Amino acid sequence: MKPTIMKRAFTLLLCLGCVIVLILLPRILQYNNYYLRLVNMTLINSILVMGLNFITGLTGQMNLGMAGVYSLGAYTSALLATRLGISPWIGLLAAICTGVIIGILLGVPSLKISGIYLALTTIAFGEIVRLSMTNFSDLTGGDIGVRKIPPFSIGSLQLSGDKHFYYLALFFVILLCLVANRIIKSKYGRAFRAIKQNELSVSTYGINISNMKVFAFVLSTVYGCIAGALYASLATYISPNDFSGDLSIRYFMMLMVGGVGTLPGNIIGAFLVTVVPEMLKQFGEYYWLVFCGFVMVFAVLVPNGMYSLLKNLVQSFKRCLQGSFNRQKKEGSECRY
Numbered sequence: 001m002k003p004t005i006m007k008r009a010f011t012l013l014l015c016l017g018c019v020i021v022l023i024l025l026p027r028i029l030q031y032n033n034y035y036l037r038l039v040n041m042t043l044i045n046s047i048l049v050m051g052l053n054f055i056t057g058l059t060g061q062m063n064l065g066m067a068g069v070y071s072l073g074a075y076t077s078a079l080l081a082t083r084l085g086i087s088p089w090i091g092l093l094a095a096i097c098t099g100v101i102i103g104i105l106l107g108v109p110s111l112k113i114s115g116i117y118l119a120l121t122t123i124a125f126g127e128i129v130r131l132s133m134t135n136f137s138d139l140t141g142g143d144i145g146v147r148k149i150p151p152f153s154i155g156s157l158q159l160s161g162d163k164h165f166y167y168l169a170l171f172f173v174i175l176l177c178l179v180a181n182r183i184i185k186s187k188y189g190r191a192f193r194a195i196k197q198n199e200l201s202v203s204t205y206g207i208n209i210s211n212m213k214v215f216a217f218v219l220s221t222v223y224g225c226i227a228g229a230l231y232a233s234l235a236t237y238i239s240p241n242d243f244s245g246d247l248s249i250r251y252f253m254m255l256m257v258g259g260v261g262t263l264p265g266n267i268i269g270a271f272l273v274t275v276v277p278e279m280l281k282q283f284g285e286y287y288w289l290v291f292c293g294f295v296m297v298f299a300v301l302v303p304n305g306m307y308s309l310l311k312n313l314v315q316s317f318k319r320c321l322q323g324s325f326n327r328q329k330k331e332g333s334e335c336r337y
Contacts, residue, residue, distance in 0.1 A: 022170060026163045036162040038275055040234055043169035044227050045270040049254045050180050050263065051223025056252070057261040058189065059216040060196030061110050064248045065122030068129035069221045071243035072098055073228025075133060078146040078238055088152045092229045099225035103218030110213050126248055133240040145239025149232050165234050172230065176223060177263055183219070184263070192216055193261075253295060259305025268306050 021028075029036040048070060055063045076098045077091030086094075109121055133140045140146065151160040152168055159168050183189055191212045194202045203209055232238050250273055258269020276294075280287040302309050 026166050033162055036166065038278060040162055040166055040169055042271045042274045043173050044231050045254060045274050046173050046267045047176055048224050048227040048251055049266040049270050050176060051220040052251055052255050053266050055216045055220040057255055058192035058196060059213065061213065062119035063122045063220060064119050064252060065126035066224050066251045067243045067245060067247035068126030069102055069224035070228040071129055071133060072102060073225030074232040074238050075140060077229035078149045078232040081150050082146055082148060088150060088233055095225040095229040096222055099222035100218055103221035104214060107214035107217030110217060111210050126245055130240050130243055143239060145237060147237050149236045151233050169230060180263055257295060257306060259307035262307050265305050265307030
C-alpha cells in the first residue's frame, strides 16, 4: 500500500470516527446530563471563540469585551421571546442584527486606537453593558434576570433539554465553522492577516484598512451574539451575573490555549477551558487558581497552542508510517535479489 493511500485512509477513518462519535454522543451521555451540558457549553463557546479569532487572532486587534457582546445577543433574543412572544428564530435574527450594530460601534474606535487602549475600550464596553442590564430593571429584570425563556422549535418539535439542543448547537458550529473557513481563505482573510503583520504596508496594495477592521469587528460580534442567543435558549434563565468581566478573559484564554488564528484551535481551546476547570473543582475554591497555573505553564511550554502541538504529533506519526513503508519496500526488494 502506498504512503499517500495510507494517509488518505487514515484521514478518512479519523473523520468517519469523529462523525460517528458526534452523532452518538447524546446517547453515550444520556445518563449524565451534567457532562452533556458541558458539551453544549463547549459548542456555544466554540462559536464565540471563532468570532474572537476574526478580530484578535487574524487581524491582531485586542477585544476583551466579548462578554458584553455575548450578553447583548442573549438579552436581545430572550426579551423578544418573553416580552413580545416572538419566536426564538426571529430573536436569533434580531441578535445577528444587534451584532452588526455593535461591531460597527466597536470597530470605528479601532480606526483611531490600538493595543492596550483598544483593549481598555472593549473592557469598558463590556462593563457598561453589564451595568446597563442591572440598572435598567424595568426592561431587563435587573438582578432578577429574565426567566422562562422558550426553546427553539422546528414545527411541533421543541428543542428543549440538553439532548435536543446538542444537535441544534452542533449544526450551528458546523455551519459557522464552514463560513469562517471560507472567509479565512478568501481575500478578506488574507487582508486580515496582512493587517496584523504590517498595517502600514497594507494600504500600498489598495486594501482599505478601515473597512477591513470594521468588517472583522462585525464578524466577531455577530458570532458572539449568535452564541448568546443559543445560550439563552439553553439556560432558559439569564441574569447580569452570567456575563461578568472575567468571562471575556476566559474567552481570550480559549483562543490562546487552542491556537491563535486556527479554527480547530478555537474548538480545542473552547473544550479545554470549558471542561478542565470543571474537572479541577475537587480543589475547592482554589480550582480556578490551579487552572490558571496550568495555563501559565502551558503558555511557556507550548506557545503556539494545543492545535500546533497536535498537528506536529500527527505529522510525526505520518512520517513514522512513511518510514515504515519505505523500510518494508526496501526489505522486499532485497529479498527478490
